Amino acid sequence: MKALLLLALCATIISIQCTIFRLPASVKPLRYTVTIEPNMSYIGWQRSSYWGAVAIELEVLENTDNVTLHASEIDIDDTSIRVTSNGRAVKVKNALKVKQDQVYVIELEETLLKNKFYNVSIGKFQAYMSSNSRGLYKAHYSHNGEERVVAVTHFEPTWARYAFPCFDEPHLKAKFAINLIRGKEYNSIANEALQTTKSLGANRYMDVFKETPPMPTYAVAFAVSDFPSTRKVERHRILARPDAFDELEYPLMTSVKALRILEEYIGVNFTLSKMDTFAVPPGYFRHFAMENWGLITFQEDQLRCSNKTNPITLTTITSYIAHEFAHQWFGNLVTPALWDYIWLSESFSAYFQYYIAAKVQPMWRIMEQFVVTVVQGSFYDEQHQGAHPLNFRISRYGQFPPFHIMYQKGSSIVRMMSHFLTDEVFRKALHSYIVEKQFTSVVPDDLYRSVQKTIAEEGIEHLLGGMRFDEVMQTWDSYKGYPIVTVTRNYSSGDINITQRSRTFGDEQVWKIPINYVVSSKGVDFSKTTADVWLINATMALRNMSRDGWVIVNKQQFGYYRVNYDLENWERLIQVLKSDKFGTIHVLNRAQLINDAFYFASIEEIPIDIPYRLAEYLVREKDYIPFAAFYTTLSNYGSIYFGNTKATEKQYFLNHPLSNSIKDEEEEGGYSRDYLIFKEYIRTILANIRADIGTEERPTDTYEQKVLRTELDRYFPYYFE
Numbered sequence: 091m092k093a094l095l096l097l098a099l100c101a102t103i104i105s106i107q108c109t110i111f112r113l114p115a116s117v118k119p120l121r122y123t124v125t126i127e128p129n130m131s132y133i134g135w136q137r138s139s140y141w142g143a144v145a146i147e148l149e150v151l152e153n154t155d156n157v158t159l160h161a162s163e164i165d166i167d168d169t170s171i172r173v174t175s176n177g178r179a180v181k182v183k184n185a186l187k188v189k190q191d192q193v194y195v196i197e198l199e200e201t202l203l204k205n206k207f208y209n210v211s212i213g214k215f216q217a218y219m220s221s222n223s224r225g226l227y228k229a230h231y232s233h234n235g236e237e238r239v240v241a242v243t244h245f246e247p248t249w250a251r252y253a254f255p256c257f258d259e260p261h262l263k264a265k266f267a268i269n270l271i272r273g274k275e276y277n278s279i280a281n282e283a284l285q286t287t288k289s290l291g292a293n294r295y296m297d298v299f300k301e302t303p304p305m306p307t308y309a310v311a312f313a314v315s316d317f318p319s320t321r322k323v324e325r326h327r328i329l330a331r332p333d334a335f336d337e338l339e340y341p342l343m344t345s346v347k348a349l350r351i352l353e354e355y356i357g358v359n360f361t362l363s364k365m366d367t368f369a370v371p372p373g374y375f376r377h378f379a380m381e382n383w384g385l386i387t388f389q390e391d392q393l394r395c396s397n398k399t400n401p402i403t404l405t406t407i408t409s410y411i412a413h414e415f416a417h418q419w420f421g422n423l424v425t426p427a428l429w430d431y432i433w434l435s436e437s438f439s440a441y442f443q444y445y446i447a448a449k450v451q452p453m454w455r456i457m458e459q460f461v462v463t464v465v466q467g468s469f470y471d472e473q474h475q476g477a478h479p480l481n482f483r484i485s486r487y488g489q490f491p492p493f494h495i496m497y498q499k500g501s502s503i504v505r506m507m508s509h510f511l512t513d514e515v516f517r518k519a520l521h522s523y524i525v526e527k528q529f530t531s532v533v534p535d536d537l538y539r540s541v542q543k544t545i546a547e548e549g550i551e552h553l554l555g556g557m558r559f560d561e562v563m564q565t566w567d568s569y570k571g572y573p574i575v576t577v578t579r580n581y582s583s584g585d586i587n588i589t590q591r592s593r594t595f596g597d598e599q600v601w602k603i604p605i606n607y608v609v610s611s612k613g614v615d616f617s618k619t620t621a622d623v624w625l626i627n628a629t630m631a632l633r634n635m636s637r638d639g640w641v642i643v644n645k646q647q648f649g650y651y652r653v654n655y656d657l658e659n660w661e662r663l664i665q666v667l668k669s670d671k672f673g674t675i676h677v678l679n680r681a682q683l684i685n686d687a688f689y690f691a692s693i694e695e696i697p698i699d700i701p702y703r704l705a706e707y708l709v710r711e712k713d714y715i716p717f718a719a720f721y722t723t724l725s726n727y728g729s730i731y732f733g734n735t736k737a738t739e740k741q742y743f744l745n746h747p748l749s750n751s752i753k754d755e756e757e758e759g760g761y762s763r764d765y766l767i768f769k770e771y772i773r774t775i776l777a778n779i780r781a782d783i784g785t786e787e788r789p790t791d792t793y794e795q796k797v798l799r800t801e802l803d804r805y806f807p808y809y810f811e
């Protein structure tokens with residue numbers, strides 16, 4: 091009964107949420123002038139108010155009797171509304187708030203005519219700064235024992251309408267001229283550079299900012315604070331409270347490098363005249379960072395660092411700077427027309443987050459870490475946090491698609507794209523996409539057409555097996571989950587069968603999967619990562635490949651899929667891994683084999699001994715990527731890792747050769763015998779690398795040694811005492 095009631099309730103809520111109000115297509119904003127004056131008096135947790143004004147120049151696309159725009163929790167003085175066209179006033183009949191649609195409707199005495207231009211100005215509105223990082227929000231910090239107020243914005247996805255009346259849909263791009271009024275003891279910043287400051291008397295100063303190019307409302311940003319700024323390096327500055335200043339050098343220099351590398355890669359320079367980063371004091375900003383055009387906001391503690399900061403945190407900071415900067419093109423310059431397609435912005439930025447960070451810090455092997463943390467991480471997340479397509483149906487205001495889909499899955503698919511097209515063609519395609527679509531808004535087909543054009547120009551249709559790019563991508567942008575590819579060899583004929591399936595979603599999803607392989611008896615080359623064949627049906631056969639040696643599919647794990655093999659091939663892989671020739675298998679495929687073997691054993695598709703015997707090769711391993719795959723995979727799929735031994739795992743360890751080295755009396759301390767053997771197993775396979783890196787930090791440590799030591803201590807804290 092209860093469950094049913096709940097279901098009925100949910101159904102009602104869902105049906106309400108499904109009716110997202112879309113603004114009428116009758117008018118289009120061209121240019122805004124936004125003026126805001128926040129009250130910066132410190133009044134603790136009480137709400138602080140601000141007032142503002144907005145003037146919007148419109149083009150009328152269809153005759154209409156009203157102007158409907160977004161406004162939420164804003165008190166508009168309707169006597170201050172003026173509508174004019176070239177100096178002639180248009181009388182306002184009525185103005186009303188439609189709360190459930192988050193809009194404000196200005197009804198007019200006369201019809202606004204198609205192809206004509208009008209100015210709508212709202213001379214006065216008032217609202218409160220929020221405390222939940224939506225719209226214009228307030229943060230505090232204390233300096234020399236005094237509490238100070240910081241006013242700053244966060245508009246993505248639909249919070250601009252909480253700050254000022256606007257056409258708050260991403261495809262309605264317009265130019266923004268921002269004016270901020272503040273006292274002498276404060277300063278202000280916005281997307282573009284400061285143009286002039288006018289004194290208004292009574293300690294009120296108005297900062298007038300340069301007008302932006304056409305941009306989406308969600309990327310608009312401004313802030314009023316008394317923060318000092320770092321020196322300006324090229325186009326970059328960071329604003330932060332004084333206490334943070336000893337830890338801004340690294341992010342500042344990383345910003346300089348990341349923007350330059352992006353400009354070179356994309357071949358389109360950054361559009362605006364400056365790039366500021368604003369560090370929001372701890373405790374107020376719910377997001378890691380936000381890519382507002384020309385004015386990135388960061389949680390202060392996610393930005394500060396020094397060369398004493400641990401390398402994992404440094405990697406995160408480097409990569410998030412790259413992520414937000416990539417959005418300056420993907421999102422700000424070329425904007426998804428609907429929130430349903432926000433992956434066009436997020437997934438590309440999440441890919442360049444790593445790709446560009448790897449160029450900023452070439453020694454850190456960030457693109458190789460990507461395979462473990464992002465690709466393999468995404469498989470896990472799609473199982474445990476929900477499998478969704480990239481094109482995501484938004485059904486309520488303020489909804490954002492799941493982060494693991496936009497970031498992990500999306501960037502894995504972008505990486506796959508860059509491999510089957512080759513990095514060079516991928517880069518050229520993105521260049522022409524950005525050039526063609528700059529200042530406009532896009533849907534996936536726009537991207538696909540640009541890429542197709544480049545494919546034709548480069549004459550590389552064969553790399554897609556003769557298929558069109560959109561045919562391929564439509565399977566990856568609209569299917570849930572990821573494919574499992576199974577490779578079954580016939581050891582007498584040399585044939586190889588390749589099949590695909592989705593573990594959870596039946597067979598209605600048949601992906602177009604780029605397949606490549608290494609057949610050891612035919613020569614081992616892991617470097618060419620375009621597709622050898624495309625698996626476009628549930629199953630296909632490769633005839634007369636080889637009876638001998640081993641086979642690995644999905645070189646460098648470039649494709650967003652898992653691979654299982656028949657048991658004989660697993661045995662042959664274990665054999666080569668456990669020999670001194672293990673290095674002939676590419677390091678990323680060593681990481682892949684570990685991850686896939688544990689996964690397939692966890693769902694009982696291969697026996698439990700396969701992953702554990704395979705991982706024993708790590709005794710010889712020196713490279714930290716396979717170790718990273720090992721500890722993350724084991725903690726995800728090895729139930730014994732958390733002490734909840736499955737019967738098969740228990741049996742495996744009780745019969746393990748290492749069990750001889752565990753004396754019965756060691757069973758004390760609440761540990762079961764199988765767990766003690768497992769610990770011994772971990773100790774054994776990590777003994778060499780532990781000896782190599784030692785237990786204490788050394789001045790000569792490489793990045794990888796530091797990371798590995800930290801991670802081994804974190805994942806296996808009780809195994810080395």
Ligand SMILES: *[C@@H]1O[C@H](CO)[C@@H](O)[C@H](O)[C@H]1NC(C)=O
Nearest residue numbers: 129130131132133137138139
């Ligand atoms: C700002 O807020 C303070 C505290 O509520 C109030 O005393 C003051 O009058 C406000 N200033 C303006 C200009 O509204």
Ligand SMILES: *[C@@H]1O[C@H](CO)[C@@H](O)[C@H](O)[C@H]1NC(C)=O
Nearest residue numbers: 114116153154155156158195
């Ligand atoms: C406003 O105008 C649009 C387009 O002409 C129309 O669809 C809509 O119904 C009007 N809204 C109101 C509240 O009159």
Ligand SMILES: *[C@@H]1O[C@H](CO)[C@@H](O)[C@H](O)[C@H]1NC(C)=O
Nearest residue numbers: 147174175176177207208209
């Ligand atoms: C709208 O206002 C701007 C700025 O005052 C002015 O330059 C422009 O001509 C006006 N447009 C119309 C159609 O009245």
Ligand SMILES: *[C@@H]1O[C@H](CO)[C@@H](O)[C@H](O)[C@H]1NC(C)=O
Nearest residue numbers: 350353354356357358359360
């Ligand atoms: C980008 O800016 C650099 C330096 O100002 C300039 O040399 C280069 O020509 C510009 N590139 C493009 C594509 O505009």
Ligand SMILES: *[C@@H]1O[C@H](CO)[C@@H](O)[C@H](O)[C@H]1NC(C)=O
Nearest residue numbers: 336338339340395396397398
């Ligand atoms: C750490 O950073 C400081 C300041 O940027 C620099 O002077 C110093 O040489 C750096 N130390 C190391 C070990 O890189």
Ligand SMILES: *[C@@H]1O[C@H](CO)[C@@H](O)[C@H](O)[C@H]1NC(C)=O
Nearest residue numbers: 578579580581586587629631
């Ligand atoms: C490969 O597929 C074919 C056709 O589906 C099947 O007859 C054959 O037994 C398969 N071979 C292996 C080794 O599984």
Ligand SMILES: *[C@@H]1O[C@H](CO)[C@@H](O)[C@H](O)[C@H]1NC(C)=O
Nearest residue numbers: 579580581582583584585587
């Ligand atoms: C493997 O190939 C041999 C020789 O072509 C054939 O006789 C046999 O049926 C195949 N095995 C399977 C399982 O398909």
Ligand SMILES: *[C@@H]1O[C@H](CO)[C@@H](O)[C@H](O)[C@H]1NC(C)=O
Nearest residue numbers: 624625626627628629630631
């Ligand atoms: C895929 O299946 C279709 C229809 O079943 C078939 O016509 C086509 O030849 C198959 N393609 C390949 C490459 O096996």
Ligand SMILES: *[C@@H]1O[C@H](CO)[C@@H](O)[C@H](O)[C@H]1NC(C)=O
Nearest residue numbers: 583584585612633634635636
């Ligand atoms: C399989 O390949 C071998 C050598 O690569 C060749 O001698 C043989 O004729 C091929 N068999 C078939 C059935 O194509």
Ligand SMILES: [Zn+2]
Nearest residue numbers: 413417436439
């Ligand atoms: Zn992002």
